[in-house]
Amino acid sequence: MLVTFNEILALAEEKKCAYGAFNTPNLECIVAVVRAAEKLNVPVMLTHGELHEPVAPLEIIGPIMVQAAKSAKVPVCVHLDHCETLSYMARALELGFTGVMYDGSTLPYEENLKNTITAVKMAHPYGAGVEAELGALASREGGSASASGPVYTDPDEAVKFCEATGIDALAPSFGTAHGIYRSKPVLDLERVRVIAEKTGLPLVMHGGSGVSEDDYRKGISYGLRKINYFSYMSNDGVKAVREMLNTREVTFFHELAFEATNAMEANAERAMRVFAGL
Numbered sequence: 001m002l003v004t005f006n007e008i009l010a011l012a013e014e015k016k017c018a019y020g021a022f023n024t025p026n027l028e029c030i031v032a033v034v035r036a037a038e039k040l041n042v043p044v045m046l047t048h049g050e051l052h053e054p055v056a057p058l059e060i061i062g063p064i065m066v067q068a069a070k071s072a073k074v075p076v077c078v079h080l081d082h083c084e085t086l087s088y089m090a091r092a093l094e095l096g097f098t099g100v101m102y103d104g105s106t107l108p109y110e111e112n113l114k115n116t117i118t119a120v121k122m123a124h125p126y127g128a129g130v131e132a133e134l135g136a137l138a139s140r141e142g143g144s145a146s147a148s149g150p151v152y153t154d155p156d157e158a159v160k161f162c163e164a165t166g167i168d169a170l171a172p173s174f175g176t177a178h179g180i181y182r183s184k185p186v187l188d189l190e191r192v193r194v195i196a197e198k199t200g201l202p203l204v205m206h207g208g209s210g211v212s213e214d215d216y217r218k219g220i221s222y223g224l225r226k227i228n229y230f231s232y233m234s235n236d237g238v239k240a241v242r243e244m245l246n247t248r249e250v251t252f253f254h255e256l257a258f259e260a261t262n263a264m265e266a267n268a269e270r271a272m273r274v275f276a277g278l
Contacts, residue, residue: 005099005129021045023230032264043075101131135173176207196223
C-alpha cells in the first residue's frame with residue numbers, strides 16, 4: 001500500500017527501529033525490494049535519485065514505483081532521493097511521490113536554507129514529507145569522491161536549520177559515504193545521538209551500504225529511522241550474473257535479470273532484518 005514518508009517515519013519511531021530506503025533505478029530492483037519487504041512484513045521506501053535520470057527517466061520509472069507501492073502488501077513510501085533541482089522535485093510530486101529529499105548540502109548554508117524552505121512549501125500541500133541534508137558526506141551520491149572529505153553536521157546549526165525550514169527528517173553527516181567502502185568507515189555516532197536529542201526529528205543515514213551491523217544498531221538506538229541502501233545490494237546482482245555467465249550457457253537476457261533480482265532480494269532482506277531489529 002502506498003503511504004507517506006511521515007507515516008513510515010512514525011511507524012519506525014513507534015518501534016524504535018529504522019526502515020530501509022532502497023534506490024530502485026530498474027524493475028529488477030523494485031521487485032527485489034518489495035518482495036523482501038513483503039516476506040518480512042516490514043514497511044519500506046522505494047527511492048529514485050536525480051542522478052539516475054539518464055538510465056531511469058523519472059516519467060518512466062516514477063509511475064512504475066508508485067504502482068508497485070500501491071500493489072504491495074506492506075506500507076511503501078515512494079521517495080525522491082538527493083534532488084538538487086526544485087523543478088525536478090515538482091515533477092516527482094505531480095507523479096505521486098509521497099516523500100522528497102532536497103539536497104542543498106553542497107551549497108552555502110543560506111542558499112541551502114532558502115531552497116529547503118521552498119521545498120517544504122512545495123511538498124507539504126501534496127501530503128509529502130521532506131528530508132534535507134546538512135553537512136556533506138565523504139563522497140557524493142553515485143560514489144564520486146568529495147573534494148574536501150566529510151563535513152560533519154554541527155548539532156546547534158542543525159537545530160536552527162530544522163526549526164527554520166520545517167522539514168520532517170534530517171540527514172546529518174557523521175562519517176558515512178556513498179558507494180563501495182574501500183576501508184571500514186569510522187562513524188561519529190555520538191553526533192547522531194546529540195543531533196537527534198536537540199532537533200527532536202527522525203534522522204537519516206545516507207551511504208548506509210557497507211556499515212557494520214553493530215553500527216547500524218547503535219545508530220538506530222540513537223535516533224536513525226531511515227537508512228539509505230543501494231550499492232551493496234546492486235553489486236550482489238552483478239556478482240550473481242557474473243557467476244551465472246561463468247558457470248553455464250545463457251541464452252536470454254531475462255535469465256540474467258531473474259538471477260540478479262534473486263540476489264538483490266536476498267541482500268535487501270538481510271539489511272531489512274538488521275534495520276527493523278528482526
